[in-house]
Amino acid sequence: MQQYPVADIMDICVEAGRVMLENGAETYRVEDTLYRIAKSYHLENINVFVVPTALIITVQGYDGLDHTELLRMSDRNTNLEKVSMVNDLSRQLNKKPLPPKKVRDKLTNIKNTPTNFTRFQRNGAMALACGGFTLLFGGSYMEFLPAFIAGGLGHYLFEVVNNWTNVSFFAEMIASFFIGLLAVVFIALGFGQDLNVIIIGSVMSLVPGMAITNSFRDLMAGHLLAGVAVLAKALITAGAIGIGIAIVLAFL
Amino acid sequence: MTLTYLTYLFAAFVAAFGFGVMYNVPTRTLFASSISGAIGWLVYYIIAFQFELVLFIGAGAASFLIAFLSQWFARRYKMPVIVFTVPAIIPLVPGGSAYNMMRAFIEGNSEAALMFGTETFLVSGAIALGLSLNSGLFQVFSSRAFGKRDKRYLP
Numbered sequence: 001m002q003q004y005p006v007a008d009i010m011d012i013c014v015e016a017g018r019v020m021l022e023n024g025a026e027t028y029r030v031e032d033t034l035y036r037i038a039k040s041y042h043l044e045n046i047n048v049f050v051v052p053t054a055l056i057i058t059v060q061g062y063d064g065l066d067h068t069e070l071l072r073m074s075d076r077n078t079n080l081e082k083v084s085m086v087n088d089l090s091r092q093l094n095k096k097p098l099p100p101k102k103v104r105d106k107l108t109n110i111k112n113t114p115t116n117f118t119r120f121q122r123n124g125a126m127a128l129a130c131g132g133f134t135l136l137f138g139g140s141y142m143e144f145l146p147a148f149i150a151g152g153l154g155h156y157l158f159e160v161v162n163n164w165t166n167v168s169f170f171a172e173m174i175a176s177f178f179i180g181l182l183a184v185v186f187i188a189l190g191f192g193q194d195l196n197v198i199i200i201g202s203v204m205s206l207v208p209g210m211a212i213t214n215s216f217r218d219l220m221a222g223h224l225l226a227g228v229a230v231l232a233k234a235l236i237t238a239g240a241i242g243i244g245i246a247i248v249l250a251f252l
Numbered sequence: 253m254t255l256t257y258l259t260y261l262f263a264a265f266v267a268a269f270g271f272g273v274m275y276n277v278p279t280r281t282l283f284a285s286s287i288s289g290a291i292g293w294l295v296y297y298i299i300a301f302q303f304e305l306v307l308f309i310g311a312g313a314a315s316f317l318i319a320f321l322s323q324w325f326a327r328r329y330k331m332p333v334i335v336f337t338v339p340a341i342i343p344l345v346p347g348g349s350a351y352n353m354m355r356a357f358i359e360g361n362s363e364a365a366l367m368f369g370t371e372t373f374l375v376s377g378a379i380a381l382g383l384s385l386n387s388g389l390f391q392v393f394s395s396r397a398f399g400k401r402d403k404r405y406l407p
Contacts, residue, residue, distance in 0.1 A: 024275070029334070079276040084332045115276050122274050129270025129342075135263035136293070137348055200348045209345030210338070212372065216380035234350075242354030 127152025
């Protein structure tokens with residue numbers, strides 16, 4: 001069994017954790033993956049603590065000294081392919097631990113993997129999903145088109161404004177205001193009857209339903225801090241969306 | 253009635269498909285996760301609105317079924333389970349209820365806000381419960397871990 005320097009192993013653990021967190025992995029998944037990676041290098045006393053924007057890992061090296069590393073990051077997207085690639089890498093390391101340099105190269109490759117779909121395709125797919133949601137909430141096919149356009153454009157606007165500013169609350173409020181405006185315009189033009197259904201469908205691109213479910217899974221896993229943190233962010237986002245739509249409806 | 257079911261299947265399929273593309277899942281798994289999303293939503297709709305049981309049971313049963321399908325697909329496509337689970341539960345997550353809750357809250361209608369709030373949290377909790385139950389069941393019955401309990405972080 002070859003012994004690599006503990007600092008290098010910690011570096012790749014933290015790097016793997018960074019890639020997973022940046023691409024939308026859940027808290028317990030990141031903790032589990034980091035635990036497995038450190039375990040496969042035969043380190044002792046591994047303790048990992050992850051919240052959505054930070055992670056701390058402490059191990060005891062071969063010489064009995066304790067090493068700790070903290071990572072703080074802020075950018076979060078969702079890219080399930082990269083998360084699954086890091087998962088595969090950790091399983092591969094479990095079978096046979098590789099030298100840390102090679103693992104770091106693999107992680108760099110994973111980070112530089114291009115997305116499977118172009119930005120236009122992703123926005124179009126999101127617009128389709130918003131239209132689908134309108135149908136699910138009881139709308140007719142007449143309401144599919146307004147939700148398609150409003151949802152797609154609203155999501156695009158959200159991404160653009162989010163790139164400008166650090167505060168995503170602002171971007172969500174503006175995007176939902178725009179969606180509400182477009183929905184009212186479409187109803188006035190006669191493209192559908194039920195305003196509420198169109199708004200609910202098109203706003204689904206912004207609503208953090210997935211975040212609420214993930215927060216419950218974190219709470220069930222015993223990670224109370226991360227669960228409450230994700231829940232708070234989800235409620236703030238939902239509040240921003242509510243404010244944006246309420247402004248539009250107040251002026252109706 | 254069949255036409256309504258077909259519309260709902262199509263709509264849930266499109267919704268899961270759209271979010272699958274948005275979350276950048278590997279391309280060959282896209283169809284499978286959309287199909288399980290459509291089936292899951294149909295099960296939820298039937299249990300919650302046709303049998304008139306509580307939404308909690310409908311969402312829990314639907315997410316349990318989706319998790320089963322995702323495990324099967326995961327073994328078939330040799331991909332991790334989350335790639336199939338996350339797009340498939342998107343039609344179930346209570347986005348409409350969360351939005352209605354915040355809107356009622358802002359407009360000062362606290363009774364409606366409370367009602368939508370409990371609906372949001374119950375359905376979210378049920379989905380999380382269904383997924384965790386399934387994950388736990390598979391952990392208990394997987395041949396490696398049967399009988400001994402390792403230190404695991406997964407719920």
